[in-house]
Amino acid sequence: MADTSSQVVQNYFDTFFTHDVDKTLDCLTDDVEWRVQGATDVPTIGVRHGKEEVREWLQLFPQHFEPLDFEIARMFENGDQVVVIGHFTHRIRDTGKEFSSDFATICTVRDGKLAAYNFLEDSYGLWDAFQSVSTKD
Template sequence: MTTTNERTAGQVVQSYLDTFFSKDLEKTLACLTDDVVWKVQGAPDVPTIGVRKGKDAVREWMALFPPNFVPLDFQVERIYESGDQAVLTGHFTHRIVSTGKNFSSDFAVICTVRDGKIAAYNFIEDSYGLWRAFQPG
């Protein structure tokens, strides 16, 4: 049996994503180091954008996700790994709750893994498209 520490960086990040979409908050947070640095790039008036440090700050980010987004599709297409680093690329579609608009984007998530957990998370998407999806009308 493979232990948490024997998984590759890409497997750790894929496991986090699977857990996140299962909507089990505590199991999702258990995939992160206590001092995780969490970054989502884009316009600061979008509620989930910005840099957060530590599990409590990520817990606050996760609380913002359900009232703002309905995930419709999320596909990891490629995983690139080098030691403790993983880059996953893919495509997703979410519905923006406040506007009812669908938002689709390619994405890249760049992560650093330490002791079988995510220590740094940097999610890159079409931030302008996301901002536009949050605009009424």
């Protein structure tokens, strides 16, 4: 019996937090479309296509983010579409600031793998957390 779309998405998140890039990439289709919304001067923001571009994202993430908390509150499934809502807190390694946000992720599953991933968060709060603290003379 095949996994449900929600189980495929949950497996992706569980695998992502093991920090094993190759196993995480195995959760994705070869032609995956990967979107993280927000200001493009934040290194992990933007659209990526295919596993190799997502590999770059997976390698960037731990360079800039230290996950402190990540909670999935609910998953809503309709066929191959899954919407995940939750909350997270990360420390931004570039600035030392903590950043917390509610999030929603819209996923499309095909053949037991993620084919599309669209992550929505407090994009202004994320951008602000990447800004260096200015000192006044």
